Amino acid sequence: MRPPSSCLESDPHHVSLLALPEAAVSTLTGIFDVMNAFALLNPPAAQVPFRVEIVGEQAGPLELASGVPINVQRAIGEIDSTDIVIVPSVLLGPAGWTKDRYPRVVEWLRARHGCGALLCSACSGIFLLAETRLFDGRDATVHFFYADAFAAAYPSIPIQPERVLVVSGEREELVTSGASMTWHDLVLYLIARYAGATAAQDVARMFALQWHQDGLMPFMVFEGKRDHGDSDIRGAQQWLDTHFSVAHPVEEMISRSRLAERTFKRRFTHATGLSPLAYVQRLRIEDAKRRLERTEASVEEISWRVGYEDPAFFRRLFKRTTHLAPGEYRKRFRLPDFARL
Known part of the structure; x- marks a missing residue:
């Protein structure tokens, strides 16, 4: 009307x-x-x-x-x-x-x-x-x-x-x-x-x-939800903070938690809002973003350092997460030469 x-x-x-x-x-x-x-x-x-x-x-x-x-x-x-x-x-x-x-x-x-x-x-x-x-x-x-x-x-x-x-x-x-x-x-x-x-x-x-x-x-900077009150899951998150790039991090978390696999995955998803695999991917992409911003390392090297042996998969995941290809992200967010000390 x-x-x-x-x-x-x-x-x-x-x-x-x-x-x-x-x-x-x-x-x-x-x-x-x-x-x-x-x-x-x-x-x-x-x-x-x-x-x-x-x-x-x-x-x-x-x-x-x-x-x-x-x-x-x-x-x-x-x-x-x-x-x-x-x-x-x-x-x-x-x-x-x-x-x-x-x-x-x-x-x-x-x-x-x-x-x-x-x-x-x-x-x-x-x-x-x-x-x-x-x-x-x-x-x-x-x-x-x-x-x-x-x-x-x-x-x-x-x-x-x-x-x-x-x-x-x-x-x-x-x-x-x-x-x-x-x-x-x-x-x-x-x-x-x-x-x-x-x-x-x-x-x-x-x-x-x-x-x-x-x-x-x-x-947007990824920060996993931690105010959920589940101490077992919070402990797994704290371990992931410094071990997200290891091989098979989800399996390692489950083993360390001493919980049944289905129970761990259910509680992790409920607590953080993300599946364990999606959470690991977000941590890896966040670290890759910082490396693209602050280093001259190649995309292939960054892919390997954050935990991916296949650079092509890393590129697809990075773009799906950030809506930019790694090279585009670096061009937009790296510190310009005139601002460097």
């Missing part, structure tokens, strides 16, 4: 960039600058597609999470019409996200959605949007560092931290971006959606932005 026209603005589209005390200044100001870039790309008289405004619970100065002050241009209580709401990334402390801290903001977000506005989050901004309950049962993404905390706090929202951008909702009106700098992808997506692909490409060139087309798996 089409929302009431009085709820939306047009020509240019109004963007409400929500400022919270927990917000990261780099994400908030970065989104603001890029979405306002059309004034630099076009003649002064040209029409721009977006009118971006920093909004918050109150207008005026606001100190963000890093201690940097910004100016909130308008209070949300004054805004009945907007087309896009963006919640930038927020910094979570050791205690995590505090629920129910911003009931007025959550109510305003729900109202704006009811009037047809897109609700967008960058990185961890989904923690606030999740309180609207509009994402329940809808796919979303979040920074992989916060994935477990988000899943525990909002189990009704399917979270996919390996994805760069997720567009959900009946009207494709719920948009989330993943880790850190994927706000670039969010902004470029919005520009392409409302101003066209050519405009998005022009902005990408101007700011040297790139789409994260390979997803976020190459950036």
